[in-house]
Amino acid sequence: MAAKGTPQRLADLAAYLGGELSGDGDVLISRVASLESAGSGEISFVTHARHRTALDRCRASAVIVPQALAEATDTPRIVCRDPYLAYARIAQLLDPESRPAPGIHPSAVIESGARIAADAGVGAGAYVGYGAVIGARSTVGPGTQIGDGCSVGEGCVIHARVTLYRGCVIGDRSVIHSGAVIGADGFGFAPDRGTWVKIPQTGRVVIGNDVEIGANTTIDRGALDDTVIEDGVKLDNQIQVAHNVRIGAHTAIAAMTGIAGSAKIGRHCMIGGAARIMGHITIVDRVQIAATSFVAKSINEPGNYSGAVPAAPSAEWLRNAAWLKNLGKLAARVKDLERRLAAVRTDNDGPTT
Secondary structure, eight states: OOOTTSOEEHHHHHHHHTOEEESOTTOEEOEEOOTTTOOTTEEEEOOSGGGHHHHHHOOOSEEEEOGGGTTSOOSOEEEOSOHHHHHHHHHHHHSOOOOOOSEEOTTOEEOTTOEEOTTOEEOTTOEEOTTOEEOTTOEEOTTOEEOTTOEEOTTOEEOTTOEEOTTOEEOTTOEEOTTOEEEEOOOOEEEETTEEEEOOOOOOEEEOTTOEEOTTOEEEOOSSSOEEEOTTOEEOSSOEEOTTOEEOTTOEEOTTOEEOTTOEEOTTOEEOTTOEEOTTOEEOSSEEEOTTOEEOSOBOSOEEEOOOOOOOOHHHHHHHHHHHHTHHHHHHHHHHHHHHHHHHHHHHHOOOO
């Protein structure tokens, strides 16, 4: 294929995706766009028949469609099993992320013992601490702080103003977005007669390969053992991961989620935005948790889970809250009534055998 970032023939894109070409394969595609806004030189995608009307109106030069819509348009098209995935791959091809040229900016501070690969890049005002390692083809953005003894693998992108505290480990090809803080102290304090004694947090944060961490997300270092983010995990913006949490490979977590200390989340899980996960619980592999859900105990079976109370008019909410407050008393009354009813039936019918 042609170099990344240059216009591509539709036939070449179809071959790249392993999809079926229908229509003019010589159409040149330079970028992706939505069904509503796409025009000449652009490609869009459809995932479901409910978007048929938008497909009819689309003015893109080409579209990506599922097999069920293979004959729904005369527009040149690529027919494939998963149009959304195909769109993601074409978007990467046509709009690759630019990287700065290798080298260390004159204003960066590199402490003694740090090892930076010859083809890595360190931006303006960045700091690389004592004994830190930056792997081949990795980039460290302007103003980023790489703490003492940190290890950043190959092909990583650490964007501007990221903070890696001492001893953190980042695997290969991982991406950390601006404002993320990796390895700050976990929230550990022991009570002492009305005051608090800080518990040193001596673990690390260990992040695997192909992980992406969103802007302003925070991942605390372990108290004793490490906080671990396994390969392929995708974390959205503004997520809090507390000390000693473990997140299994290829799990995806949406923004504003909070995960309390020592929680263990399995592989291939999907967790919606603003979910709350209590500490010291375990969630098995392949669990889907709906947005805003509150997970207070371990989940031991794969499947879909939700547990949020939806918003309601204030007067209705107050009435429901009053009932919830007295739910225990109501349950006790029901049990008492059931016991009395059973006694009456026994008196009327005689003992059962």
